Structures are given as C-alpha cells and as structure tokens.
Amino acid sequence: xxxxxxxxxxxxxxxxxxxxxxxxxxxxxxxxxxxxxxxxxxxxxxxxxxxxxxxxxxxxxxxxxxxxxxxxxxxxxxxxxxxxxxxxxxxxxxxxxxxxxxxxxxxxxxxxxxxxxxxxxxxxxxxxxxxxxxxxxxxxxxxxxxxxxxxxxxxx
Amino acid sequence: xxxxxxxxxxxxxxxxxxxxxxxxxxxxxxxxxxxxxxxxxxxxxxxxxxxxxxxxxxxxxxxxxxxxxxxxxxxxxxxxxxxxxxxxxxxxxxxxxxxxxxxxxxxxxxxxxxxxxxxxxxxxxxxxxxxxxxxxxxxxxxxxxxxxxxxxxxxxxxxxxxxxxxxxxxxxxxxxxxxxxxxxxxxxxxxxxxxxxxxxxxxxxxxxxxxxxxxxxxxxxxxxxxxxxxxxxxxxxxxxxxxxxxxxxxxxxxxxxxxxxxxxxxxxxxxxx
Numbered sequence: 001x002x003x004x005x006x007x008x009x010x011x012x013x014x015x016x017x018x019x020x021x022x023x024x025x026x027x028x029x030x031x032x033x034x035x036x037x038x039x040x041x042x043x044x045x046x047x048x049x050x051x052x053x054x055x056x057x058x059x060x061x062x063x064x065x066x067x068x069x070x071x072x073x074x075x076x077x078x079x080x081x082x083x084x085x086x087x088x089x090x091x092x093x094x095x096x097x098x099x100x101x102x103x104x105x106x107x108x109x110x111x112x113x114x115x116x117x118x119x120x121x122x123x124x125x126x127x128x129x130x131x132x133x134x135x136x137x138x139x140x141x142x143x144x145x146x147x148x149x150x151x152x153x154x155x156x
Numbered sequence: 157x158x159x160x161x162x163x164x165x166x167x168x169x170x171x172x173x174x175x176x177x178x179x180x181x182x183x184x185x186x187x188x189x190x191x192x193x194x195x196x197x198x199x200x201x202x203x204x205x206x207x208x209x210x211x212x213x214x215x216x217x218x219x220x221x222x223x224x225x226x227x228x229x230x231x232x233x234x235x236x237x238x239x240x241x242x243x244x245x246x247x248x249x250x251x252x253x254x255x256x257x258x259x260x261x262x263x264x265x266x267x268x269x270x271x272x273x274x275x276x277x278x279x280x281x282x283x284x285x286x287x288x289x290x291x292x293x294x295x296x297x298x299x300x301x302x303x304x305x306x307x308x309x310x311x312x313x314x315x316x317x318x319x320x321x322x323x324x325x326x327x328x329x330x331x332x333x334x335x336x337x338x339x340x341x342x343x344x345x346x347x348x349x350x351x352x353x354x355x356x357x358x359x360x361x362x363x364x365x366x367x368x369x370x371x372x373x374x375x376x377x378x379x380x381x382x383x384x385x386x387x388x389x390x391x392x393x394x395x396x397x398x399x400x401x402x403x404x405x406x407x408x409x410x411x412x413x414x415x416x417x418x419x420x421x422x423x424x425x426x427x428x429x
Contacts, residue, residue: 004182004186005181006297006301007301008301009190009297011301011302013190013301017201021201022244026243026247028209029204029224030231036213
C-alpha cells in the first residue's frame with residue numbers, strides 16, 4: 001500500500017474519465033431527459049386543456065338540450081291549447097247545429113201537429129155533427145144551428 | 157493460490173493476496189490497480205457514452221432508461237446539495253459514483269479468480285510470480301488519486317467563486333474574525349486552521365474508502381481461509397455469502413458517500429464563511 005507512481009496514473013485516469021463524462025455523456029443524456037420532461041409537461045398541459053374544453057362543451061350541450069326541451073314543452077303546450085280550442089269550437093258548432101236541427105224539427109213537428117190537430121178537430125167536429133145529427137135528426141136545422149156547431153167544433 | 161495456501165498456510169495466502177503486481181518504473185507502479193481501474197472506467201464511459209449517443213427524447217429503450225435513472229439519481233443528489241451551475245459538477249459526481257461502484261464491485265468476484273486464470277492460461281511457473289489484486293479501491297494510490305484530484309477541483313471552485321484575492325483573504329481571516337492588530341495576530345492561527353481543514357478533506361475521503369474496501373477484502377480472505385478445512389467448510393460458505401451480500405451495501409454506500417461528500421465540499425468551497 002505504498003504510495004508510488006500509481007497515484008499519478010490514477011489521477012490521469014480519473015481526469016480523462018471526468019473529462020469524457022463531461023464532454024460526451026452528460027450533455028446528450030441531460031438534453032434528452034430535459035427535452036422529454038418538457039414533452040411530458042406539454043402533453044399533460046394539453047390533456048388538461050382538452051379536459052377543460054370537454055367540460056365546456058358538455059355544459060354547452062346540456063344547455064342546448066335544456067333549451068330544446070323547454071321549446072318542445074312550449075310547442076306541446078301550444079298544440080294542446082290549439083287542440084282544446086278546436087275541440088271546444090267543434091263542440092259548440094255541433095251543439096249549435098243540433099239546436100238548429102232540433103228547432104227545425106220542432107217547427108216541423110209543431111206545424112205537422114197543428115195541421116193534424118186541425119184535421120182532427122174538423123173530423124171530430126164533423127163526427128160530432130154527424131153524431132148529433134143522428135141523435136137529433138130532425139130537430140137540428142143545419143143552417144140555423146151553423147154558428148153553434150162551429151163553436152162546438154172549436155171547443156173540441 | 158490454492159497450491160500455496162496448502163503449503164504456506166493462511167498467513168502466506170493473505171500476504172500473497174495483499175501484494176500488488178508492481179512493475180519497477182520510478183517508485184514502482186501497481187499495474188493491477190491501474191489496469192483494472194482503467195478497464196472499469198472504460199466500461200463505464202463506453203457503456204454510458206453509447207447510450208448517450210443514441211439518447212432519444214422520445215420513448216427511451218430499457219437500456220437508456222436504466223442509464224437515465226442513474227444519471228437522474230446523481231443529478232437529483234447534486235441538485236439537493238449544490239445550488240449553482242451543475243454542468244460540471246454532475247458529470248464529476250456521476251464519474252466518481254459509477255467508477256467507484258465498479259471498482260468496489262470487484263470485491264464480489266472470487267478472490268482466486270485472477271490467480272486461477274493466470275495459472276490455467278500461463279502455467280504454474282508464471283502464476284508463482286504474478287500477483288493480482290482485483291480491487292483498485294483497496295489500493296491507497298487509487299483512492300488518494302481520486303481524492304487529491306477532487307482537492308484540486310475544490311481549489312478551482314473556491315478560486316473561481318471568490319477570486320484569488322478573496323480566497324487568500326478568507327484563508328487568513330476565517331474562522332476567527334478580528335479588527336486591527338488582533339487580526340494580524342490571528343492570521344497565522346486562521347491559516348493553520350484552514351490548511352488543516354482543507355487537507356482533511358482529501359485525506360478523509362481517501363482513507364474512508366480505502367479502509368472500507370481493504371477491510372472488506374481482508375474479511376473475504378479470512379473467510380476463504382475457513383474454506384480450506386472440511387470442518388469449517390459449511391460455515392465458511394455461509395459466512396462468505398453473508399459477507400458478500402452485506403458487501404453489496406458497502407460497495408454502493410461507499411461510492412455514494414464519496415460522491416455526495418465531494419459535492420458537499422464543492423458547495424462549501426463556493427460559499428464564503
């Protein structure tokens with residue numbers, strides 16, 4: 001373990017190794033590491049940005065969907081109103097038409113029953129007259145008792 | 157070597173394994189420490205260099221991801237400790253960490269592997285004269301070589317942060333502040349304190365790593381001695397496995413301590429008292 005020339009030999013070896021490392025090993029390796037670190041950092045930042053953008057887009061989409069839903073609801077509501085109006089109008093129309101038809105029918109019935117009653121009355125009057133004629137035969141003078149018979153016919 | 161262990165006993169076995177392969181250049185040169193550390197350093201720079209060349213900012217391959225994990229781990233430690241321009245500090249910390257981890261990890265290879273390789277490839281005669289210690293960080297030359305280099309780097313940081321004059325002034329006026337003649341009286345004391353403080357750093361760095369790895373290696377050798385007898389073979393194997401598993405922690409921890417203290421010292425050298 002004597003100190004001899006080896007000491008200087010090792011110093012020279014060491015110096016050469018350090019020089020080589022400083023010149024050819026450290027710079028390219030460090031450059032590669034640092035550039036990769038930068039790439040990774042950029043990538044992470046880009047991912048973060050994309051995530052933010054996605055979140056914004058999501059909220060925009062949700063907004064749009066909400067708006068569309070509201071619009072659809074409004075449209076349905078309007079349609080319902082319109083439908084109700086139409087139905088109501090149709091109902092009213094139908095009622096009015098029915099009433100009209102009824103009135104016409106009623107009028108016809110009225111006039112027909114009037115006519116029938118008129119005919120009936122006359123027939124009854126004639127019958128009564130003929131009946132009375134049969135009962136009274138001679139005693140009633142058609143001409144003399146005309147107004148009496150008429151009044152009777154009217155009363156029936 | 158097994159053959160010598162049989163003849164020379166545990167003492168000679170350990171002595172043999174603690175002998176460097178010294179070639180006689182100047183004051184001697186530990187070929188084993190230098191060559192193993194250089195090869196490991198090359199493994200590190202070639203591996204990381206290739207990954208760095210093909211580094212892509214896109215999806216990384218598994219190999220690149222692994223390298224990046226280490227780099228980012230070291231850079232994170234540096235970032236926590238040192239607040240300034242990290243372009244030179246992190247490569248320094250990375251080199252220290254990886255190189256020392258690799259060198260420490262040699263402790264986990266079998267002790268007799270180099271001897272056996274020499275024995276089988278070059279024959280017993282060569283093996284008898286070849287010593288080969290596998291762990292460069294268990295050689296004080298290596299740890300001191302790194303820590304003294306770190307010491308000069310620290311000096312450079314201190315001077316570049318405070319200027320030559322500011323640094324010199326700090327050596328004379330800190331830690332004891334005074335005004336007038338008292339300041340002059342305190343200057344030598346301050347200078348002495350600072351010199352001690354500065355010298356302690358490389359020495360403690362080198363000694364801590366060297367002590368841990370040398371001790372670890374020595375324990376492996378003692379356990380290997382247990383394996384020589386059939387009586388202690390089974391406990392020896394268990395002890396060897398236990399120590400090796402524990403040593404994985406030491407390998408990483410010592411490299412980490414060396415790295416983080418270097419960064420702490422640099423941060424300290426750049427800021428004033």
